[in-house]
Amino acid sequence: MTSFRGAICTALTGPESIQMQTREARPLASGEVRIAVKAAGLNFPDLLMTHGKYQFRPDPPFVPGLEAAGEVIEVAPDVQGIKPGDRVMAGGKGGALAEQWIVNEAAVSPLPPALTFSQGACWQTGASTAWHALIARGHLQPAESVLVLGASGGVGMAAVKMAKHIGATVIGTGSTEEKRDAIRQAGADHVLNPADKDLAAKVKQFTDGKGVDVVFDPVGGDLALTATRAIAWDGRYLIVGFASGGIPSFPANHVMIKTYSLIGVRAGESPRRDPALAKRQSAALRELAADGIMQPYISHSFPLNETIKALSVLEQREAIGRVVVEMKTSS
Structure with a gap:
């Protein structure tokens, strides 16, 4: 896939600034993994980022989205233990609200059979x-x-x-x-x-x-x-x-x-500053995910081209549990 659709924040004026745009896929750098996103979980920081009110403040245009689940398309030559076709969960500082997402291999973990793509996108x-x-x-x-x-x-x-x-x-x-x-x-x-x-x-x-x-x-x-x-x-x-x-x-x-x-x-x-904690936390979370502990309750699901509506549910405080964006088009 040489191009993909994404929900692009074009101005720091809130969810209404989101536009559906097509972007060109870039080559992978060392240690990176390209994921075909199946579902992205929304978080309150995603909403704050569209207003420029989160501590991490990217300049527009950017793709919001801190976590997603999907299938691996491609891995960099030096990536070990992850291969195309793997079903995974991933996290990052943004970019999940798109059909493709490039993340570092350290941010990728297997999607347990206990979780669906939508649950995995909302779990991490x-x-x-x-x-x-x-x-x-x-x-x-x-x-x-x-x-x-x-x-x-x-x-x-x-x-x-x-x-x-x-x-x-x-x-x-x-x-x-x-x-x-x-x-x-x-x-x-x-x-x-x-x-x-x-x-x-x-x-x-x-x-x-x-x-x-x-x-x-x-x-x-x-x-x-x-x-x-x-x-x-x-x-x-x-x-x-x-x-x-x-x-x-x-x-x-x-x-x-x-x-x-x-x-x-x-x-x-905290885990970024403390490698021992990061290792302990990662191991504990893998075990919890495998056992299906903390399965998310999802009150709202939207297709990618209705990302504005999805973020508005957060803004209006109508969500119970989680809101998910799935990579499909509304009819």
Whole structure:
């Protein structure tokens, strides 16, 4: 294939700047793999990138998309262990929302039989974030409790499933009854409305007055401070992201009085800086994927030429779990 279609962000003005364009395929460099994308999973950073509001800020024109699944078309001569025809999952800093994607071999892993292409396209980011936050940073133990904010989102739902896999008691928050039902189906022991003025008190009721050992927060905003009132003595507060758009300021005196720890989570950057962690994380994720742990819930699926609609679902906060773009054309 000498050319391919892609969803191109042409200006930093949001999803409406996306245009379907044809690009010429370039030759592979050392260590690279060319994938025929079957499905791409959307993440909140994809939306932020179209507005120029993500920490990684590519200049237009560029192809968004951080993760995908598909079949290998071609590998560079020095690539070992990956061959044309392999069914794979892959991740990167962008480029997945296209019929072809070139990634480094280190970013490619086998697609387990337990996952479809669409599930595989939505698995890596949520699973790696949940594992890194709860295991590497939060050290969550089987008998402990965790409060997952934004539990109906892709990362939040992965955290619910990961925490239950570990054996913890899980409390999740969801803003609608439909979202709360999905969180229950994902395995949460208790589900609350984040707007509930008694949220902190109810969390304490669920934990025999102690509060939760771990808070998993990909939301930020005012809800973060509410969650600190529900945290246990010596608890761990995992700062995962700011999907609400608000970056909270934590009162240092409260942190001191309750002796909880504020812990930053960079699931992508931390392994890049720590090769030993990268090896451990990669091995753990391969095992989890092979066992079908954290299978993503996909609420919306769109063809490639409806990428604008797919991103708008994220922007309107209508997604439950994940949104996927498949490489097909709408009728």
